[in-house]
Amino acid sequence: MNGPGPLGAFLQARRARLRPEDVGLRDLGPRRRVAGLRREELAQLAGVSVSYYARLEQGQSRGASAEVLDAIARALLLDDHERAHLDRLASGARRAPRLRRPRPEKLADERRDLLRAVDGVPAIVLGRRTDVLAWNTLGHALLAGHLDFRDPDDPARRPNMSRMLFLDPHCQELYADWKRKARAVVGNLCIAVGRHPEDPLLAELIGELTMKSPQFVALWGDHRVAPCDAADYELHHPLVGTVTVTQQTLSIARSPEQALIVCTTPAGSSSEEALALLRQASDSRAPYAHSVGIPEKPSRQV
Numbered sequence: 041m042n043g044p045g046p047l048g049a050f051l052q053a054r055r056a057r058l059r060p061e062d063v064g065l066r067d068l069g070p071r072r073r074v075a076g077l078r079r080e081e082l083a084q085l086a087g088v089s090v091s092y093y094a095r096l097e098q099g100q101s102r103g104a105s106a107e108v109l110d111a112i113a114r115a116l117l118l119d120d121h122e123r124a125h126l127d128r129l130a131s132g133a134r135r136a137p138r139l140r141r142p143r144p145e146k147l148a149d150e151r152r153d154l155l156r157a158v159d160g161v162p163a164i165v166l167g168r169r170t171d172v173l174a175w176n177t178l179g180h181a182l183l184a185g186h187l188d189f190r191d192p193d194d195p196a197r198r199p200n201m202s203r204m205l206f207l208d209p210h211c212q213e214l215y216a217d218w219k220r221k222a223r224a225v226v227g228n229l230c231i232a233v234g235r236h237p238e239d240p241l242l243a244e245l246i247g248e249l250t251m252k253s254p255q256f257v258a259l260w261g262d263h264r265v266a267p268c269d270a271a272d273y274e275l276h277h278p279l280v281g282t283v284t285v286t287q288q289t290l291s292i293a294r295s296p297e298q299a300l301i302v303c304t305t306p307a308g309s310s311s312e313e314a315l316a317l318l319r320q321a322s323d324s325r326a327p328y329a330h331s332v333g334i335p336e337k338p339s340r341q342v
Contacts, residue, residue, distance in 0.1 A: 045099040045237070046129050046132065046233050046234060046237050047096065047099065047126075047129040047130055047132070047237075048096065048097040048098055048099045049263065050125065050126065050129055050230075050234075050263050051096060051097050051112070051116075052097055053261065053262060053263035054116045054118065054122070054263065055076050055077050055079070055082050055097075055116065056076035056077075057076055058076045058077045058082075058116065058117065059076065059077075060077065060081070062117065063077070063081075063085055063115065063117070065077075065081060079093055079094055079097065082112075082115055082116070085114075085115035086108070086111040086112045086114070086115040087111050088108060088111065088112070093112075096112075104130050109126060109127065109130055112126070113126055125230065125231060125234045128231075128234035128235055129234045129237065132234065132235075132236075132237035132238070142239060142240070142241060144195035144198075145167040145168070145169075145171060145173060145297075145298070146173075147165060147173040147174050147298075148294070148295065150294070151165055151173075151174065151292065151295065151298070151300075152174060154292075154300065155174055155175070155176045155300075156176070158176065158300075158302060159176055159177070159178070160178075161178065161302050161303060161304055161315075162175075162176070162178040162179035162181070162182040162183065162285070162302070162303040162315070163175065163176050163178070163179045163300060163301065163302045163303070164176075164179040164180075164183065164201075164300075164301050165292075165298055165299070165300055165301075166201060166298065166299050166301060167297065167298055168232055168235075168236065168239075168242075168297040168298070169200065169202075169232065169239070169241055169242050169245055170200055170201045170202040170203075170225070170228070170229070170232075170245075171192075171198050171199070171200050171201075172184075172191075172192045172198060172199045172200065172201060173192055173198070173298065174192050174193075175189075175192060177189070177319075177322050177323075178315065178318065178319055178322065179301075179303070180322070181279075181318050181319075181321070181322035182275070182277065182283070182285075182303060182315070182318060183211075183214070183303075184199060184204065184210075184211070185279070185322065186210050187199055200245065201225070202225050202229060202245065202249065203245065203248070203249065205218075205221065205222055205225055206222065206249055206252070206253040206255060206256045207249075207252055207253060210278075213276060214275050214276060214277065215273055215274075215275060215276075216273070216274040216275070216276055216282075217273070217274065219255075220271075220273075221271075221273060222255060222256075222259060223259055223264065224271060226256065226259040226260055226264070227264050229245075229246070229260075230260075230263060230264070233246065246260070269288070269289050270286060270287070270288045270289065271286070271287055272284060272285070272286050272287075273285060273286075273287060277314070277318070279317075279318060279321055280314040280315075280317050280318045280321070281314065282311075282314070283305070283311045283314045283315065283318075284305065284309075284311045285303040285304065285305055285311065286303065286304045286305070287301060287302075287303050288301070288302050288303075288304065289301055290302065
């Protein structure tokens with residue numbers, strides 16, 4: 041792997057965010073040439089040699105012990121999520137790279153049964169790279185009604201929620217606070233890279249977003265790690281107008297790398313009424329597509 045790798049990039053980003061006064065060091069004033077702590081300062085705080093810490097950041101060392109990682113985590117003032125992410129990155133750096141291209145993810149029949157069971161709310165199943173493995177009718181209509189409902193069934197056409205959020209104008213316009221949603225998605229992608237640092241399909245996704253989206257580059261370079269398990273979002277839907285939903289991420293016991301995303305609304309709210317109208321409109325794909333001015337056979341580029 042060229043460059044510092046995920047572990048080195050994370051350490052560099054976290055070091056750059058710390059100021060000397062954050063860790064009790066004296067700031068040298070305007071003559072200071074780095075935005076955050078110097079490598080030698082971080083190494084001193086962690087009690088490791090500068091050369092050893094430099095090798096970690098440069099991706100040249102794979103043998104960091106638990107004690108060293110603890111010391112570095114304390115020096116960087118990492119929270120619990122960031123500390124767990126550091127462990128995953130270090131563990132991935134120690135493993136030999138897998139050269140075989142992974143197979144497309146599959147959705148078990150029982151997961152489709154689960155989607156049918158929650159048919160009253162918008163729901164989708166995401167894979168570990170945020171690929172849409174399946175969605176129910178309402179989930180499709182709310183989040184991606186401009187795409188073909190059958191696209192998740194074909195790995196070659198399968199939508200990816202991260203790609204859609206950054207590259208699809210429809211999804212960018214859907215979220216009132218798009219940047220907050222984008223930050224949450226990037227945070228989850230950082231965690232995925234920590235768990236699967238040698239996944240070539242995940243690396244391709246990150247590379248594509250880096251090449252095509254300056255907004256992604258800015259958020260990715262910050263290396264914020266915060267899992268988004270539940271969050272409220274205001275959506276501007278092209279058919280039913282403003283809808284406020286709580287997007288909740290539910291783990292799937294028998295498929296731990298897949299997640300069920302459900303969108304709920306308060307009982308008796310205007311948002312619940314909007315979803316009821318959307319359900320009526322989504323009974324037939326063609327009228328829905330016509331009503332929002334989109335083709336019945338959309339582009340497969342997303």
